[in-house]
Amino acid sequence: MVQEETRKGPWTEQEDLQLVYFVSLFGERRWDFIAKVSGLNRTGKSCRLRWVNYLHPGLKRGRMTPQEERLVLELHSRWGNRWSRIARKLPGRTDNEIKNYWRTHMRKKAQEKKRALLSSSSSSTSISSSLSLPDNPGVNFSPKSKSEEGSLHDKGSCSRDLDLVVKAAGEVSREEGYSMDQIWEEIASSEEVSSIQGYYKSFSPPMIWDYCSDSLWRSNEEDMKMLLLMGGGDLVISNYGHGRGS
DNA sequence: AACCGCGACAACCGCGAAGCT
DNA sequence: GAGCTTCGCGGTTGTCGCGGT
Numbered sequence: 001m002v003q004e005e006t007r008k009g010p011w012t013e014q015e016d017l018q019l020v021y022f023v024s025l026f027g028e029r030r031w032d033f034i035a036k037v038s039g040l041n042r043t044g045k046s047c048r049l050r051w052v053n054y055l056h057p058g059l060k061r062g063r064m065t066p067q068e069e070r071l072v073l074e075l076h077s078r079w080g081n082r083w084s085r086i087a088r089k090l091p092g093r094t095d096n097e098i099k100n101y102w103r104t105h106m107r108k109k110a111q112e113k114k115r116a117l118l119s120s121s122s123s124s125t126s127i128s129s130s131l132s133l134p135d136n137p138g139v140n141f142s143p144k145s146k147s148e149e150g151s152l153h154d155k156g157s158c159s160r161d162l163d164l165v166v167k168a169a170g171e172v173s174r175e176e177g178y179s180m181d182q183i184w185e186e187i188a189s190s191e192e193v194s195s196i197q198g199y200y201k202s203f204s205p206p207m208i209w210d211y212c213s214d215s216l217w218r219s220n221e222e223d224m225k226m227l228l229l230m231g232g233g234d235l236v237i238s239n240y241g242h243g244r245g246s
Numbered sequence: 247a248a249c250c251g252c253g254a255c256a257a258c259c260g261c262g263a264a265g266c267t
Numbered sequence: 268g269a270g271c272t273t274c275g276c277g278g279t280t281g282t283c284g285c286g287g288t
Contacts, residue, residue, distance in 0.1 A: 008258075010282085032273070048274075049257065063254095084276060095276075100255060103278095108253090 007041040011050055015040055019047055020055055053096045060092030064101055072098055 011019075022038040028051065031044030040047065053059075064072070068090055075086045083095035083102075090098065 010256075030273080043258095044273075045259090045275095046257075052275090053256075081277065096256080099277075100253095104253060104255095 006043055008046075011054075015042070016050070016055055019050060023051055023055075053094045056094075058092055059094065064093075068093065069101075069105075072102060076102060 007015075018038050018040055019034070022034050026034055026037075028048075031048040033044070035042050035044040035047045038047075042050075071090060072086060075089055079085055081099075083099045087093055087095040087098050
């Protein structure tokens with residue numbers, strides 16, 4: 001038995017096309033089955049992810065709007081890292097997208113706070129010693145990349161409540177180590193208190209995510225088959241957008 | 247022009263829950 | 268009820284493009 005190795009990495013347009021077609025035939029379930037019969041050399045898991053995060057009709061692409069940003073902050077302060085739950089309240093956005101946004105956004109905030117803290121307490125060594133500066137390797141900030149270590153040269157603006165939270169976080173971290181995520185959580189919850197009150201009450205978007213999945217797609221099924229037969233994949237995929245710069 | 251830092255996004259992995267036999 | 272399979276979630280890593288130096 002010579003089994004081809006399962007493909008990993010970026011999806012090609014052809015793979016997207018195949019996946020879209022087979023999901024249209026069999027629906028959004030039995031991903032292992034779809035992976036098998038489609039001839040895609042992918043795991044069911046990978047197929048599902050690709051569909052949910054990229055190929056699903058009705059996905060919004062592009063930057064988050066200010067409303068969406070506020071809603072993410074609000075919901076995160078309520079539910080924590082329940083990304084899928086948060087995503088259900090943002091039609092067209094995926095949990096992955098929100099998660100990525102959150103990490104980027106909060107990382108930036110945390111870095112700004114760290115810098116603010118350092119500049120405001122340069123005379124005191126107690127707080128700066130709690131942060132994971134290059135010369136303080138013992139503290140659990142666990143940066144995954146150079147970018148997370150933060151540059152000391154940039155300037156950032158910030159609010160008072162954030163200062164308090166990060167200061168408090170610094171106190172704790174001195175005691176026993178404190179993860180970046182925990183600090184971000186604190187930052188977010190303080191932001192929510194200061195700036196987002198009442199927003200959620202006035203914003204309750206329709207849950208199109210809940211009903212768009214099958215019905216929307218099915219209307220295109222015949223078109224899809226035609227395009228496959230005609231070799232018109234480029235057209236279809238361009239409608240979904242494909243990777244960067246589409 | 248080359249390099250670097252950073253943001254944005256895609257994709258993988260591990261684990262637990264849910265569903266099925 | 269046990270064992271197995273499938274699915275979904277959250278965390279993490281990798282890659283690419285862009286702007287600044």
